[in-house]
Amino acid sequence: MTDARDASCCPTVEIALADFLQKAVRPLRLLVALSGGSDSTGLLIGLHNAVKAASALPFPVSLAAATVDHGLRAASAQEARQAADLCRSLGIDHSIMVWEGAKPQTGVSAAARAARYRLLSEAAAAAGADAIVTGHTADDQAETIEMRRRRQSNPTAPGLSGMADAVLYRNRVWIYRPFLTLRRDTIRTYLSSRNYGWVDDPSNSNPAYERAQLRLTGVEPATADGQARHRLSQIAAELIRNHIRPIAPGLILLHPGMGCDSLDQDTAPAHIHAISRLTACLGGRPHGPGREQMTALLSLFKAAPGARLTVGRCLAHRHRDGLLLLREDRNLPRLELDPGSTILWDGRFEITNRSEKAVTVGAAAETRPAARKGDEPSLLERALRTQPHIHPHMPTATLEIKPIIAPYHDFLPGFERQLAMAFCDLFAAPPLKPGCFTGDSTEKKP
Incomplete structure (x- = not known):
């Protein structure tokens, strides 16, 4: 723990959080994701003090907290109890969520992250919380951008904009990151000046993990251009709404306006972003x-009618009216649904x-007649074959089939909301859950 006692930067934490709470668009109950580390502890203490001190908040705000015990270290259960004790001392409701079951031998970090957000969403629902807040800092942002940069050969890739300050998890609950502009040292100074300690997770300094390697070597603060990503999403959403229309379930027509004269990513980023996400959907x-x-897919706009290629499990067909895009009618799953x-x-x-009976979910291809030998099924027929089919047939009241927007199913960054909304309209998917704050690309305050 740092011994710093310079309180000159301490008000920065509570000012940042007071500004964050001022943007609420309705009464809120926030769930603090409390690991016991300095960032999340600073978030809990800072929010607690900001709520107590803010007499002019536009709406009432209450707090709850949850700690996820991943069970990956011997000390994790004790640390979770310490987090519970801290919340008890502050009068804040707290729950411990345990990641149960066998842990994977590989990819444990990704699995732990998925389990963490699943458990936090469950804790938020149980606590009646409207949103989750996490303690991600400017240091985390710099590390994230650097890790993505190392994996990305394209210097203008959207992911290099960094983490969004607002993320929608599975269209269930919004997650906010009010500390993204604050350095970790600032938060630790704040805690030290108020005589609060924290837990240092040894995995944060274990060079076996990429993020820990970056922390040990040091990463300079990065400029996260969320506004540029937001503008990119807005333009891509307009392209989707103006130049794309559904022909039938699973069959989409891209009008020639979706093509671009130049295939240079620097001159056509919005076209590439829109079509890339559409293909993923x-x-x-x-x-x-x-x-x-x-590049090959965009080149198809200039090809003669009838030209085709497969990309991302999709078939693209050059049509006289533009480009037809559909899911390939092969390798479709057959799953049991209890x-x-x-x-x-x-x-x-x-x-x-x-219903009270198990059903099988397969593809409509299983029930549609096969083409005669030598005949190729039409694109419409191929698209219809890729739709889900339930056996045995059940009344619609007992089954719910919802289209999902695949690239945003787990996490929707706030600055991509406009594009996600365009896809919800295109595929008749459920609308997005409204945001809780203004200024986070989710909702405008009246």
Whole structure:
């Protein structure tokens, strides 16, 4: 722990949080994701003090907290209890969420992250919280941008904008990051000046993890250009609304206006962004095609009618009116769906069985007659074959089939909201959950 006692920067924490709370658009209950580290502890203490001190908040704000015990270290259970003790001393409701079951042998960091947000969303629902707040800092932002930069050959890739200050998790709950502009040292100074300690997770200094390597070597603060990403999303959304229309379920027509004269990413970023995300939606994948595949796909606009290519589990066909895009009618899953359960089918549909009987979810191709030998099915027929089919047939009241927007199914960055809304309209997906604050690309204050 730092011994710093310079309080000159301490008001920065509470001022930042007071400004954050001033942007509320309705009464709120916030769930603080409390790990016990300095960032989340500073967030809890800072919010607690900001709520107490702010007499002019536009709406009432209350706090709850949750700690996720991943069970990956012997000390984690004790640290979770310490977090509970801190909340008890402050009069803040707290819950401990345990990641149960066997842990994967590989990819444990990604699995732990997925479990953390799943458990936090459950804790938020149980606490009646409207949103989750996390303690991600400017240091985390710099590390994230650097890790993405190392994996990305394209210097203008959207992901290099960094983390958004607002993220929608599975269209259930918004997650906010009010500390993204504050350095970790500032938060630790704030805690030290008020005689609060914190836990240092040893994995944060374990060079086996990429983020820990960056922390050990040091990363300079990065400029996260969220506004540029927001503008990119707005332009891409306009392109989707103006130049793309559904022909039939699973069959989309891109008008010639979606093509671009130049395939240079610097001159056509919005076209590339829109078509990349569209391909991910149709293909049921979290990410769009790579740069070379996108170049080939855009080149199809200049090809003669009848030209085709496959990309990202999709078939693209040059039509006289533009470009037709659909999911390939192969490698479609067949899954069992138990009573009362929900599955993600082909990355494109969320299907819930509200009946008392198990059903099988396959593709409509299983029920549609095969083409005669030597005949090729039409694109319309191929698109219809890729839609989900339930066996045995059930009344619509007992089954719920919802289209999902694959690249934003788990996490929707706030600055991509306009584009996600355009896709919700295009695919008749459920509307997005409204945001809780102004200025986070989610909702405008009246």
